[in-house]
Amino acid sequence: MELHQLEAFSAVMSAGSITGAGRLLERSQPAVTRQIQELEADLGYALFNRNGPRVTPTHRAFLLYEEVERSLIGLKTIEQRARAIGLDEAEPLRVAATPALAASIVPRAIASLPPLGHTPQFQLRSLSAEHVVHEVLTRTADIGLVTLPIGHAGLDIHWIAEAPCVALVQSGDPLATQPSIALRDLADRRIVTVANRFRLRHRIDAAFAAARISADVFLETNASLNAVMAARAGAGVAIVDPATGLGLSIEGVTARPLDCAIPFFFGVVTSAGKPRRAAVDALLQSIEHATRELLEGVVLHPAQQHDALLQRETRVSRARTKHPEHTA
Structure with missing residues (x-):
């Protein structure tokens, strides 16, 4: 598989047609068609059902799309980071959170951060709880805010809010x-x-x-x-x-x-065993402050109470x- 083939596949999935994908990529329609055909030949299965100029993704195409998008985003991130390193810019601070927490607590925490010596760029992704955990475990997110249960090996739970x-x-x-x-x-x-x-x-x-x-x-x-x-x-x-x-x-x-x-219940997590930057620690403190400020009557439990809290609710x-x- 070649990068240009994956880009063509992603563009067709987004645009819904070969013509539209060509416009997005600034490539000719025959070029996009050829790249899709080459990708299908490499994979050994069809990605689209053709109906004139329109195409309909197959079930396998939808399964593949998420992985391709993750890879393309990762490559884009590497490119941006490589350029930032050359300019001595701070590494972006990446946060993954469930939609409710990404829309409420995280923006307030970022806005309340005190001035940092080398102010980082922030990246916030709104994901399902399971995907937030995955982002932190794979270290593509520095901090995760996720609803319980989160008893996964490889996570450091800083506290649990109730x-x-x-x-x-x-x-x-x-x-x-x-x-x-x-x-x-x-x-x-x-x-x-x-x-x-x-x-x-x-x-x-x-x-x-x-x-x-x-x-x-x-x-x-x-x-x-x-x-x-x-x-x-x-x-x-x-x-x-x-x-x-x-x-x-x-x-x-x-x-x-x-x-x-x-x-x-939700917890704030980072990857276990990974050294944390000062900017990450500063945001962790700001998230705690925003949580106390936003949620009236909130109780912050220590991480070791995770299983006990779930057992209590069962009882x-x-x-x-x-x-x-x-x-x-």
């Missing part, structure tokens, strides 16, 4: 005038929330189950911000993490605490299910 989830409703909703919202008040409401069942979602489901309420989950999404915007549009009541619910000021919705504490969920009268 703060209760919140509900968001349209500002004109009667629930918006209440000091807090009881789960029983949501029994006849459409619920909008997150979808990852191995992280926050299972605690939300457990809280409703313990209260003997069959939640009408009208919309589930992979990003809390989507849930908030759905609530703003009137699609339902959003139950989301506090970083999104409290950290993003969105007109037209009102955040209210729930009468039942549904904990949101609480079981107790609530057995004794729902004590959940209010």
